[in-house]
Amino acid sequence: xxxxxxxxxxxxxxxxxxxxxxxxxxxxxxxxxxxxxxxxxxxxxxxxxxxxxxxxxxxxxxxxxxxxxxxxxxxxxxxxxxxxxxxxxxxxxxxxxxxxxxxxxxxxxxxxxxxxxxxxxxxxxxxxxxxxxxxxxxxxxxxxxxxxxxxxxxxxxxxxxxxxxxxxxxxxxxxxxxxxxxxxxxxxxxxxxxxxxxxxxxxxxxxxxxxxxxxxxxxxxxxxxxxxxxxxxxxxxxxxxxxxxxxxxxxxxxxxxxxxxxxxxxxxxxx
Amino acid sequence: xxxxxxxxxxxxxxxxxxxxxxxxxxxxxxxxxxxxxxxxxxxxxxxxxxxxxxxxxxxxxxxxxxxxxxxxxxxxxxxxxxxxxxxxxxxxxxxxxxxxxxxxxxxxxxxxxxxxxxxxxxxxxxxxxxxxxxxxxxxxxxxxxxxxxxxxxxxxxxxxxxxxxxxxxxxxxxxxxxxxxxxxxxxxxxxxxxxxxxxxxxxxxxxxxxxxxxxxxxxxxxxxxxxxxxxxxxxxxxxxxxxxxxxxxxxxxxxxxxxxxxxxxxxxxxxxxxxxxxxxxxxxxxxxxxxxxxxxxxxxxxxxxxxxxxxxxxxxxxxxxxxxxxxxxxxxxxxxxxxxxxx
Numbered sequence: 001x002x003x004x005x006x007x008x009x010x011x012x013x014x015x016x017x018x019x020x021x022x023x024x025x026x027x028x029x030x031x032x033x034x035x036x037x038x039x040x041x042x043x044x045x046x047x048x049x050x051x052x053x054x055x056x057x058x059x060x061x062x063x064x065x066x067x068x069x070x071x072x073x074x075x076x077x078x079x080x081x082x083x084x085x086x087x088x089x090x091x092x093x094x095x096x097x098x099x100x101x102x103x104x105x106x107x108x109x110x111x112x113x114x115x116x117x118x119x120x121x122x123x124x125x126x127x128x129x130x131x132x133x134x135x136x137x138x139x140x141x142x143x144x145x146x147x148x149x150x151x152x153x154x155x156x157x158x159x160x161x162x163x164x165x166x167x168x169x170x171x172x173x174x175x176x177x178x179x180x181x182x183x184x185x186x187x188x189x190x191x192x193x194x195x196x197x198x199x200x201x202x203x204x205x206x207x208x209x210x211x212x213x214x215x216x217x218x219x220x221x222x223x224x225x226x227x228x229x230x231x232x233x234x235x236x237x238x239x240x241x242x243x244x245x246x247x248x249x250x251x252x253x254x255x256x257x258x259x260x261x262x263x264x265x266x267x268x269x270x271x
Numbered sequence: 272x273x274x275x276x277x278x279x280x281x282x283x284x285x286x287x288x289x290x291x292x293x294x295x296x297x298x299x300x301x302x303x304x305x306x307x308x309x310x311x312x313x314x315x316x317x318x319x320x321x322x323x324x325x326x327x328x329x330x331x332x333x334x335x336x337x338x339x340x341x342x343x344x345x346x347x348x349x350x351x352x353x354x355x356x357x358x359x360x361x362x363x364x365x366x367x368x369x370x371x372x373x374x375x376x377x378x379x380x381x382x383x384x385x386x387x388x389x390x391x392x393x394x395x396x397x398x399x400x401x402x403x404x405x406x407x408x409x410x411x412x413x414x415x416x417x418x419x420x421x422x423x424x425x426x427x428x429x430x431x432x433x434x435x436x437x438x439x440x441x442x443x444x445x446x447x448x449x450x451x452x453x454x455x456x457x458x459x460x461x462x463x464x465x466x467x468x469x470x471x472x473x474x475x476x477x478x479x480x481x482x483x484x485x486x487x488x489x490x491x492x493x494x495x496x497x498x499x500x501x502x503x504x505x506x507x508x509x510x511x512x513x514x515x516x517x518x519x520x521x522x523x524x525x526x527x528x529x530x531x532x533x534x535x536x537x538x539x540x541x542x543x544x545x546x547x548x549x550x551x552x553x554x555x556x557x558x559x560x561x562x563x564x565x566x567x568x569x570x571x572x573x574x575x576x577x578x579x580x581x582x583x584x585x586x587x588x589x590x591x592x593x594x595x596x597x598x599x600x601x602x603x604x605x606x607x608x609x610x611x612x613x614x
Contacts, residue, residue, distance in 0.1 A: 160569070161580075162577060166446070172448075172449075236538075238565055241564060
């Protein structure tokens with residue numbers, strides 16, 4: 001049952017990504033409606049699959065690579081749907097949905113067996129810690145896409161060679177605003193994730209901070225976004241520079257998430 | 272039975288001739304009544320706008336259909352055939368439906384994407400229906416055409432794209448700021464394109480406007496027209512800290528705003544984006560400003576580029592619409608055939 005739900009979510013995301021890309025190329029609003037319909041459908045079956053798996057396992061299923069990548073995709077989807085709902089920028093779908101589909105594809109490559117929870121993870125902190133961190137990642141992912149879109153559009157406007165992208169991308173002001181909002185939210189969640197992780201570490205490992213690579217990189221990521229927020233406030237950076245910072249921040253997120261797990265070993269190695 | 276259209280438009284005839292052949296609202300009613308009395312003509316719709324006069328008709332097969340309509344035009348308007356015959360275009364059969372689809376999609380209009388023609392065709396059809404000259408056949412064709420007119424507009428966004436320098440400037444402003452309502456504009460100097468741009472921005476909701484000029488009178492009139500604040504030329508630089516859009520059209524030989532000067536201003540503005548529309552020749556605004564973050568400079572040449580890019584995009588749109596029309600034409604013809612074969 002779980003794999004049926006997972007695969008149907010995968011299929012729905014694929015159709016949605018295709019529809020958004022056609023919408024992007026043809027600017028035909030019908031396709032943005034199909035895209036949105038299928039990504040909601042995918043989100044629904046995906047959530048059902050996640051809930052079912054959690055129910056079967058008896059814990060929040062975010063403890064192996066298959067689960068965590070799928071959960072990451074689910075949260076990026078949720079953030080995208082919230083953005084779409086509040087500012088109606090469906091064109092972002094043409095960027096985000098292919099990534100969601102890709103993540104789901106990657107997730108399906110890993111072993112999907114439910115592995116019993118190891119003792120170190122048996123704690124209610126698991127839920128709060130992982131949820132905050134992943135919500136932060138999801139917000140930073142959306143900020144990343146908005147940053148890219150901002151830079152592309154800024155180039156168009158500055159160079160005065162108006163190509164395909166010009167009409168299709170939203171205006172600079174709104175992309176800058178949402179980019180900022182996403183970083184702000186992401187920063188809040190990341191802080192919460194680090195704090196909950198630290199409290200949990202004190203209980204489980206006996207120390208607040210043990211300079212485990214995951215912790216170090218989470219802190220580096222936190223610093224990048226702290227710099228973003230500071231620069232925005234004080235010298236009043238806006239637009240291009242902050243967009244670039246949000247892109248750099250995302251690479252730090254990627255490394256914290258995947259790089260640390262694959263390249264470095266540490267206490268977070270079960271993921 | 273044969274479907275035909277006979278007409279003239281702004282491409283085929285000068286305005287003087289179109290005026291002579293045009294139908295007023297009253298005369299359309301009369302004309303339709305007269306067409307109805309003619310036994311050779313089964314159905315008819317008259318479309319008369321300032322750009323075109325067209326008579327769509329369904330005649331019996333034996334009739335010399337083009338001559339019937341030409342004669343009718345001549346006798347109704349009391350002008351000899353020879354005066355307008357060369358300016359007429361005539362189509363029969365499926366070409367009529369294609370022509371109507373093109374007209375209603377605004378492909379045949381002076382301004383691509385204009386909405387007026389859709390209403391005008393609809394009006395012409397309803398009038399003919401009311402007078403009993405559009406019955407089953409033409410109703411079929413016109414109702415299909417109206418559907419396509421609507422579809423083409425919703426699917427291809429043909430209204431899109433600026434076609435003049437001032438609308439190109441507004442289009443760029445929208446891409447930079449998004450919502451324009453409440454934006455502050457500074458106008459330095461007064462010129463025709465500048466005034467038009469200001470007018471468009473004002474229509475889009477831009478509100479706080481400062482006007483300044485070296486010669487007082489012109490600016491004062493402009494300021495009055497838009498309910499704007501008037502600034503002395505010497506003081507205008509103070510307002511740069513708060514305005515979003517600057518329209519400049521001074522006749523001056525050096526830059527009124529230099530990069531170095533703006534750098535200080537940008538710090539005071541806390542990097543809030545600013546858009547310069549430089550309509551001066553020679554240029555008023557240092558083009559190097561465009562290199563700075565959050566500052567954009569468009570001069571006359573740049574705006575012209577935007578305008579041309581829009582034309583290209585429009586060309587693509589026209590191709591898309593033509594595709595839709597050809598597809599729908601096949602469908603409409605098939606349905607017409609079914610419909611009238613089952614009689």
